[in-house]
Amino acid sequence: MGLKRNVSLATALRYKGRGPMLTYVLHRIGGLGMAIFITIHILASFVGGKGGVFVNSIYENWLFQIFIFFCVLFHAINGLRITIEDLWPRMIEHQRESIWVEWAVFLPLYGFAVYVILQTALGG
Amino acid sequence: MASKSRNLSLAQRGLNFEMLMWIFTRLSALAMYGFILFALIGALIMGARTQMNFADVMRWAFTPNVTHVQDTNVPDTAPWSSPFWKLAASGLLLVAIAHGVHGLVVIADDYLVTPRARQIVRIISIIFMLTMMVISLYVIWTS
Numbered sequence: 001m002g003l004k005r006n007v008s009l010a011t012a013l014r015y016k017g018r019g020p021m022l023t024y025v026l027h028r029i030g031g032l033g034m035a036i037f038i039t040i041h042i043l044a045s046f047v048g049g050k051g052g053v054f055v056n057s058i059y060e061n062w063l064f065q066i067f068i069f070f071c072v073l074f075h076a077i078n079g080l081r082i083t084i085e086d087l088w089p090r091m092i093e094h095q096r097e098s099i100w101v102e103w104a105v106f107l108p109l110y111g112f113a114v115y116v117i118l119q120t121a122l123g124g
Numbered sequence: 125m126a127s128k129s130r131n132l133s134l135a136q137r138g139l140n141f142e143m144l145m146w147i148f149t150r151l152s153a154l155a156m157y158g159f160i161l162f163a164l165i166g167a168l169i170m171g172a173r174t175q176m177n178f179a180d181v182m183r184w185a186f187t188p189n190v191t192h193v194q195d196t197n198v199p200d201t202a203p204w205s206s207p208f209w210k211l212a213a214s215g216l217l218l219v220a221i222a223h224g225v226h227g228l229v230v231i232a233d234d235y236l237v238t239p240r241a242r243q244i245v246r247i248i249s250i251i252f253m254l255t256m257m258v259i260s261l262y263v264i265w266t267s
Contacts (some may be wrong), residue, residue: 027147031224031227032228032231034226035225042260044257045263045267046259046263079153080157082153083154088211113182116179120177120178
């Protein structure tokens with residue numbers, strides 16, 4: 001089943017997609033991570049009881065919070081870049097520069113969030 | 125021969141369901157930005173002077189549901205559980221579920237390429253989407 005790509009995994013990993021490829025991969029990981037998380041979270045809230053409380057307590061772990069906040073924030077900021085470029089197609093010419101702007105917005109925001117999460121989790 | 129796009133009919137220009145879902149993905153992204161900023165402002169107004177922490181504000185922003193602030197140091201949860209915020213949470217979740225399920229279909233289409241497999245994926249995704257919408261509305265309006 002699936003596509004016949006005719007490339008080995010090693011070749012695929014050496015593909016020089018650079019910035020756009022990286023954002024594409026991270027966008028997909030972030031979207032998939034959020035879809036799975038939100039589905040389980042809604043179902044856990046719906047079922048309730050011991051199982052629901054146990055599942056929702058996983059989400060309060062700081063490791064999970066760092067992961068899911070990466071998914072949410074990267075997907076949101078990258079999604080805004082994609083939306084701007086798709087709705088105003090002239091912007092696609094500046095795609096690579098816009099990815100640098102995107103990282104410049106993402107890294108401070110995410111760094112601040114990780115700092116707050118770690119301070120709450122480890123600082124007591 | 126290249127013809128000008130404005131001389132073509134909408135169908136010839138590629139206006140089909142997939143195209144509509146493509147534009148829906150972009151517009152719903154903007155709508156979710158609106159919902160989240162709206163809830164964020166609401167949290168900052170209602171949570172002012174209650175020493176509300178960053179995590180609670182974020183939890184509320186990403187879905188303005190009262191259970192997200194129930195176990196925190198917010199003294200009175202009454203303004204947080206008003207029908208107004210339940211409507212806002214419902215709107216955000218309906219848009220987000222439609223956006224997310226379409227995203228899952230896009231991912232599945234990268235790996236399942238036969239028309240039959242794609243049709244099965246679409247039927248399952250529609251059932252899944254409607255189920256999740258009903259369950260999430262139930263969770264919001266009974267919490």
